[in-house]
Amino acid sequence: MSDADDINRSENGDRKEVPGPRRRVELPLPPARAAAAPEGEEVGDELTSVYWMQWDGEAARTSVARILGRLPAISRRVLGLAYRADARATVMVVVLQLASALMSAFGLLASVRVLSALFAQGATSERIHHALPSLALVAGLLAAQGLLDFGVARGEAALTPKVRRAVEQEFLRLNCHVRLEAVDDAAFADEANKANDRGLYYMRQAVPQLIALVHAVLGLIGAAGVLAVLHPVLLPLLLLSVVPQGYAAVRSARAQFLSHSRYSTLQRRIRLFTWLLLDRDSAPEVRASTAQQALLEEHERFARRIEKEDARLGRQEANVSLWGRAVGGLAVGATYAVLGWMTAAGWMPLAAGGGAFLAIRSSRGTLVNVVLAMHQIYEHALWIDDLERHLERCRALQPHRTGRRLPDAVKTITVTDVHYTYPEAGRDALRGVSMTLTAGSTVAFVGANGSGKSTMAKLLAGLYTPSKGSIRWDGVEVREVDAESIQAQVAMVLQDPVAWPLSALANVTIGAGTITEADPRRALAAVTESGADRVIAGLPQRWATPLSKRFKGGQELSGGNWAKVAVARGLYQDAAMLVLDEPTASMDARAEHAVYEAVLHGTRRPDRITVLISHRLASVTACDMIYVFRDGHIVESGDHHTLMSRRTAGGEPGEYAQLFTLQAAAYQAAAGAEDET
Numbered sequence: 001m002s003d004a005d006d007i008n009r010s011e012n013g014d015r016k017e018v019p020g021p022r023r024r025v026e027l028p029l030p031p032a033r034a035a036a037a038p039e040g041e042e043v044g045d046e047l048t049s050v051y052w053m054q055w056d057g058e059a060a061r062t063s064v065a066r067i068l069g070r071l072p073a074i075s076r077r078v079l080g081l082a083y084r085a086d087a088r089a090t091v092m093v094v095v096l097q098l099a100s101a102l103m104s105a106f107g108l109l110a111s112v113r114v115l116s117a118l119f120a121q122g123a124t125s126e127r128i129h130h131a132l133p134s135l136a137l138v139a140g141l142l143a144a145q146g147l148l149d150f151g152v153a154r155g156e157a158a159l160t161p162k163v164r165r166a167v168e169q170e171f172l173r174l175n176c177h178v179r180l181e182a183v184d185d186a187a188f189a190d191e192a193n194k195a196n197d198r199g200l201y202y203m204r205q206a207v208p209q210l211i212a213l214v215h216a217v218l219g220l221i222g223a224a225g226v227l228a229v230l231h232p233v234l235l236p237l238l239l240l241s242v243v244p245q246g247y248a249a250v251r252s253a254r255a256q257f258l259s260h261s262r263y264s265t266l267q268r269r270i271r272l273f274t275w276l277l278l279d280r281d282s283a284p285e286v287r288a289s290t291a292q293q294a295l296l297e298e299h300e301r302f303a304r305r306i307e308k309e310d311a312r313l314g315r316q317e318a319n320v321s322l323w324g325r326a327v328g329g330l331a332v333g334a335t336y337a338v339l340g341w342m343t344a345a346g347w348m349p350l351a352a353g354g355g356a357f358l359a360i361r362s363s364r365g366t367l368v369n370v371v372l373a374m375h376q377i378y379e380h381a382l383w384i385d386d387l388e389r390h391l392e393r394c395r396a397l398q399p400h401r402t403g404r405r406l407p408d409a410v411k412t413i414t415v416t417d418v419h420y421t422y423p424e425a426g427r428d429a430l431r432g433v434s435m436t437l438t439a440g441s442t443v444a445f446v447g448a449n450g451s452g453k454s455t456m457a458k459l460l461a462g463l464y465t466p467s468k469g470s471i472r473w474d475g476v477e478v479r480e481v482d483a484e485s486i487q488a489q490v491a492m493v494l495q496d497p498v499a500w501p502l503s504a505l506a507n508v509t510i511g512a513g514t515i516t517e518a519d520p521r522r523a524l525a526a527v528t529e530s531g532a533d534r535v536i537a538g539l540p541q542r543w544a545t546p547l548s549k550r551f552k553g554g555q556e557l558s559g560g561n562w563a564k565v566a567v568a569r570g571l572y573q574d575a576a577m578l579v580l581d582e583p584t585a586s587m588d589a590r591a592e593h594a595v596y597e598a599v600l601h602g603t604r605r606p607d608r609i610t611v612l613i614s615h616r617l618a619s620v621t622a623c624d625m626i627y628v629f630r631d632g633h634i635v636e637s638g639d640h641h642t643l644m645s646r647r648t649a650g651g652e653p654g655e656y657a658q659l660f661t662l663q664a665a666a667y668q669a670a671a672g673a674e675d676e677t
């Protein structure tokens with residue numbers, strides 16, 4: 001329904017001059033009690049229909065064998081990442097790890113020789129004498145292994161922070177370029193949040209964990225080799241002693257993963273309430289509306305559900321671990337009993353039995369490390385998998401790059417029969433919009449809330465791609481050029497511009513893609529035109545003042561002053577198209593007038609198309625072309641005079657004329673009331 005429908009008619013059908021009460025629509029009474037967020041026993045109930053939960057389900061249902069099968073791929077990926085981050089350190093870590101494992105195996109063999117010498121026939125002093133060379137070898141090998149492990153630690157210290165930076169950078173780079181329509185999707189935002197929260201966190205730990213795993217596996221291979229040399233039967237016995245613990249670790253990892261997935265949305269919700277309670281922006285309204293108690297209660301409701309889930313998980317883990325340790329203990333006892341029996345039965349010399357005991361003990365410790373490292377990597381791999389899928393999705397959602405760029409100057413933009421539907425939206429936001437914009441002209445989009453004005457502006461700016469129809473810049477279809485090259489040609493000042501927590505100067509220059517460099521003359525001209533010059537002149541450090549109270553000496557601006565800075569930012573960008581999407585709504589009347597004066601008259605440039613979106617029709621009367629939007633399409637177009645004289649088929653004024661008269665009448669009525677008092 002258009003605003004024009006809101007015009008009241010008097011009993012005899014005459015049009016009233018001033019707006020009356022709004023017509024009522026069919027809307028049932030709201031419930032007396034409503035939960036702020038979905039209720040339910042299951043913490044993740046509200047997530048069941050979200051598509052990315054299916055991945056979680058799939059990962060958790062995957063067999064252990066398949067997960068283990070993925071480990072080589074994950075290892076390759078981590079190694080590749082490490083190699084790209086620091087090739088030298090990666091090679092060093094790999095080589096030193098191998099050498100350390102060799103030292104460990106030789107050390108075990110040397111220990112068996114020491115025992116053989118000690119358990120041999122003859123006088124004690126003679127046996128000790130014979131054992132000395134092997135003892136010295138053991139000491140030497142241990143020292144060498146210590147040095148090699150030191151080298152591994154140094155390599156790891158160099159590698160881990162580099163990998164961390166590389167992963168984070170890639171994650172951020174891909175996410176911040178993802179097409180806007182994907183970011184509009186709540187499910188995508190959930191996925192990005194989860195990937196940042198968990199996937200990235202575990203990916204950062206992947207290098208040290210992989211090093212720990214490789215270290216343990218190599219140590220195990222060395223010890224197993226020694227055991228095989230002593231007696232092959234010892235190997236399956238050893239394996240038997242650790243299988244129960246490994247099973248328990250894997251079970252526990254899977255339970256944790258499912259649990260975390262189930263309440264990741266809850267965590268977001270609880271953080272939202274924490275933020276609302278602590279944030280400076282919401283602080284005045286929270287206090288003025290005494291909303292503290294309501295927010296605290298909602299926070300507690302979620303906190304209790306998380307608490308319940310945490311406790312359940314803890315109990316489950318304790319049970320699984322107890323079971324694993326009990327069965328594992330029995331298996332170890334059995335292993336030692338068999339070893340004792342083999343030595344007593346003469347299957348193995350006593351020295352070899354002693355050596356086997358040492359090897360089993362050290363292998364058991366190593367095997368537990370392997371299981372723990374596998375457990376961790378397995379658990380984290382599930383999250384890393386999600387992160388990888390998210391990154392893959394981000395790659396697919398990058399703005400299209402064809403290598404073709406738009407020409408620097410544009411003469412005409414032709415929009416033909418453009419349709420656009422937001423993801424998961426029930427209806428089209430734009431339906432068959434056509435228009436022609438020519439350089440040097442100022443164009444206004446007007447119409448009721450939700451009629452599609454901002455959407456059209458975002459399509460013109462290349463932020464969205466039309467679902468149907470075409471937008472051509474001097475005949476070049478926008479789908480055929482790099483989206484970023486369109487965005488570089490368009491300066492957009494949005495309804496709620498970002499209050500960048502940067503210096504006043506950086507707040508002006510960031511629209512041109514820099515916060516460290518400025519064209520001083522252009523910056524001064526931009527702030528002068530937008531009226532931000534007075535704002536900046538009043539700041540303690542002028543251009544250098546940080547515009548955020550989070551910084552020492554930082555200043556906070558009023559909404560209207562922020563808008564002036566935002567308009568300056570748009571003007572500074574000096575783009576082929578300037579879109580002002582109601583940035584003046586929070587400005588005082590004089591400031592708004594000054595901005596429109598500057599944009600419509602002062603800086604009218606022959607090479608620029610200026611698009612104004614406004615609900616205050618008095619601001620757009622000087623535009624060359626005015627497009628009136630309703631329900632996603634253009635119902636009227638022309639300049640102010642044409643539109644004011646337009647009549648419908650029934651002889652009634654057109655939509656623009658009705659809206660304009662309505663607004664003018666409201667001012668005149670108010671002015672009349674002032675005169676009477």
Ligand SMILES: Nc1ncnc2c1ncn2[C@@H]1O[C@H](COP(=O)(O)OP(=O)(O)OP(=O)(O)O)[C@@H](O)[C@H]1O
Nearest residue numbers: 184422425429447448449450451452453454455456
């Ligand atoms: N990010 C989004 N995701 C889904 N739907 C959206 C999104 N943004 C806008 N819409 C819907 O698209 C339609 C057009 O919205 P748009 O913001 O373009 O209208 P507008 O004319 O600029 O409104 P206003 O005057 O209130 O700024 C509306 O139905 C709106 O609810």
